[in-house]
Amino acid sequence: MALLGGAMFRDFTIVSTAMGANLSELRKTGLPGIISLLIGVTVSFFVGGSIRYAMGYTDAVSFTAIGVGACTYIVGPITGAAIGATSDLIAISIAAGVVKTIFVSIITP
Secondary structure: HHHHHHHHHHHHHHHHEEEEOHHHHHHHHHHHHHHHEEEEEEHHHHHHHHHHOOOOOHHHHHHHHHHHHHHHHOOHHHHHHHHOOHHHHHHHHHHHHHHHHHHHHHHHO
């Protein structure tokens, strides 16, 4: 654990797990929950794409890798690796997702 960030990494994984989605809870929200989910994913993807453009990346691979990473830091590296993104794009993808997750965790309550 110390090599991976120690207590800070542990606390982050606990918060990330606690903020996870539950399919049965999602069903209870009905149409407003589905609309909120779709808007949240779309906005996150395009904000990530805007960050990508501001950093000077202009190709489709960078748009996809960073955009998906902004949606969720877990899927970003997987998608990035699948489409041949470089390690710097995957790192940006993870960072964008982590920043969004922390922002949402703080703002939601």
